Amino acid sequence: MLSLQILIDGFAVGALYALGATGFTLIFGVSGVLNLSHGALMVAAAVAAWAAGSDLGMNSYAGAAFGIAVAVVLALVTYGFVVQPIQRSRAIRNEEREIFILTATLLWGIIIQELIAYFFTSNAKTVVPIIAGVVDIFGVRTPANEIFTAIVCWLAIALLWLLVNRTRAGKAVLAASMNARGVTLLGIELSWIYIAVWIIYGVLAGLAGVLLGMFLGVSSYSVGPLTGSAFSIVVLGGLGSVTGSLIAAYVVGYIETLTAYLISPAYRFIPSLLLLVAVMYVRPHGLLGRR
Amino acid sequence: MKAETMIRERAETAQGKAATEPCLIVKGLTKRFGGLVAVNNLDLTLKHGEILGLIGPNGSGKSTVMKLIIGLERPTSGSILLDGEEVAGLPSHKIARKGVGLIFQHSRPLQRQTVFENIKLALLPDSLLKLFADPEVDERTRAIAESVGLGTVLDRRPATLPFADLRKLELAKAIARNPGVVLVDEPFAGLTQNEMAAFADLIRKFRAEGRAVLLVDHNVKSVAALADRVIALYLGERVAEGTADEVMRNETVRRVYLGGEIQTHARPEASFRDTEPLLQVKDVSVFYAKAQALEGVSLHVHEREFVSVVGINGAGKTTLFNAIAGFVPFSGEIAWAGAPLCGRSAAAIARGGIVQCPETRELFGELTVRENLDLGGQRLTRAESDEQRSWLFDLFPILKDRQRQNAATLSGGEQQMLTIARALMTRPRLLILDEPSLGLAPVILEQISGALEHLRRTTSITVLLGEQNVTFALPQADRVYVLEHGRFIWEGSPARFAEEMGTGYL
């Protein structure tokens, strides 16, 4: 029964990682930005959902929507006030732009983290789950919320896939990630595409944050590790490859769950980090990386 | 003092060696980039006190050959003997220290250092322990700067220097350690006529000093004036070798540059009924940092007209098209359908009816042919898009066969057809084509030419075509402009072009 437990828990954890990583990869693939305030956006969404429930008295669904909305707003602010000024700045050499964006988004993440800690304290908060109760799967008692989390994550990923591969707007985004100039030549404004992508990213990160808040709870201390794990997964899978991120998310999710159950929860981050080191040495572009 | 003695000695030795041993022998040099063969089994020799010119259209492998010789790329196979020593495959810093200097095509000085420091760098030994250079290094730096004409600007930073001085700086760096072999990559790009003459003199001085010079440039006339011998390359292979005159009269070479026989089907300008030309370019100049790419060019295109801009690579066609399409800033005026074009984003200009097929094609490699086309038809309704697509499949049947294939896996000719078809999906009023014939086989060129002819006859589209290949450029053209070194030097009907420019063009 332990193996089934591991299978189920690993699946849920992997799904959550996958959702977060997908957003992170999307932003990098289209906008070229490694957003180090990713964890902060997720935590902000979760805390907003929690505050909506406890302070504003909204029900779970409305609270979740509120959390996601907050993430979208923060994502746009990140794009407009943190990333764009650097992309446009003439005081920075082109080779140095990426480093500055990395530093700026990292600082922005710290700012959000500190604001959360200041207004809401750094205690852990759990968002009231939308679905309560326990489900019995082949003898393993699992919180219904956990199953719900996995399902919603996959639904979101599936919707994203449909959006990008089956709608006109989505295909424009996909094309922009391959060749920005090609898209401009066809009369599509890149600036609209970038704004659309950051909004989608806000939704994905917000959803992942809110679900995490319901599943395991968050605190302002979660910001760093969340960014770190999204980062590691995306590098493992290959920068810019969504499929790679999905696979890597599950690899990491299962390795962590296995380690937590079979060895000790305290050690659960080690094997995936070691895997990351191995990949960096042997295949720095990740499993399915492009560049 | 030591440097001058060395140079004099080398010149004397060279004169003595003149007809005997070559200092650079290249045999069977081949370079493959994945499936693409950039250089194919090339042989060449170079002697002291000689200037060898390498000519060939874009993609013929000239720059790659240079990079292989100095070790910036590793050959797939072949041998490079430098003074009898095999250097093929060695890293560039080792080859450079054996006496090879490269003057890069694009000036790349260290922006934060002064001219003095930039040249001094070239004189430093590759040592971790030598913290401070010998005092004579400073002297030699000054001497070298004087010899190329940079003596007065030693304390300035590259950002403050004019373009020609930056090129001189590249030259100074390359010859600082007195290399026996000098590789010169496109020295004349961006220079005025006077500056070109001065530069050519400097290169002749190399020859007098007994150095072996390998010169690569698009400007065939300039190469011909300088070089003792010329090798013509096409698609990585040698197609002719001899004196400049011999090579330029060679049949294959002329075909590669000019294409074959020229036919014309021009309509007279008066037959175009618009009162004001659809596209009006007035006195447009473009600068890339310091280099002047376009100098006060003016042209106009009437609605439904087919205008060809003929010129070799580097003449400025792409710059002109990018200015019209909104990708580079320019001074001057460009008017489209009566209204000025400046201030609009490139995407807005494309939506306004000007669609460019750039030389680099910019296809979406990981999407299928059909998906590429559908992206072109984004702003049409589903029905219109389907109709347009099936019309294009009639125009380019091979695209219909390959519609589910990824664009990156298509052949060169198919990719070019897809580029044009995708642009046509947007129903443009003006279609700009930048060197569509580059690297394509004559059979494919005929197909594309036929498609263009069909377009011209059956639709009201206006076309602006930029080409190096005259045979491809002329048949559909109503008028021709000739662009050389950033300026229009000729305008007229295709028939007159064939008479006046045909032979003198090369």
Add this chain to the structure above:
Amino acid sequence: MLGRLVAAPLFWFAVAAVAVAALLPLWVSGYVLGLLTIAYYFGVFSMSWDLLFGFANEVNFGPTFLLGLGAYTAGIVDNRFGLPIWICIVLGTLAAIIAGLVLALPALRVSGPYFSLTTVVAVLILQNLIVVFADLTGGEIGLTVPDVISIDAATNYWLALGFMVVSGAILFTLSRSAVGLILQASGQDKLQAGALGFNVTKHKLVAFLISAFFSGLGGALLVFYMGTASVSALIDVSIGVQIIIAAVLGGRRTIIGAAIGSIFLIGLTEALRPTGELATLIVSIIALLVVLFFPNGFFGMIARRERA
């Protein structure tokens, strides 16, 4: 070279500043000395970062990896084996140099953001290893070392000041030397440097090792000053960011700017102490504004005015 040095006004200004700094213990409280001591050590970390970034053009997002390794190795060796302090320091520095070598190997093979990624991963791994092997390292609570170099604030202060001045002099001289010029070329234009006859890999590797040496040595010295080492004080990514910001604030590629930026940043954090929890927030906001609108930092702005 020496003649030009003595003639430069900046040299005498620096000498004066050092002289004033050396005399501070006569007037200033032990508390302020303690702050400055830490600032000086962080000054060395920032200067090492500047050498790597400004010259070899490699962005190390985890400068705390090297200094943390130096600090923890020295501390653990002292705890476990009770060796004399100076041996612990040497071992710590050696550990950091080896780590620098290990970090350099993938870095020199990849380009673009991948190197920066590697450095962040290195810090994450170190952090996790420290937490996991808590009985060896003290885990999240931290490591306490039985020995310290001295309990006298002034002694520690002068040691730190001396360390910073000597390191600064070495790093600065290196940056202005012929080797420094080659490093700059290697960083700015690898291809050109190769075509001019320089083995870029060799030079960048040495730049790494030098950066690792000073970071590791500084980390080891710091542990024997503070008497403790912990993840939150030495290794956390936010510490790394502080080191980078200090260098950016002062002006990249100036070496000296990094030291000044460090002192300024510690001073600022101290000045904001009354705001309590908001201190980190305010410093981060200021840092972000600097990155967005004054990327050339203090010295950069001066240099710009000079040139114009």
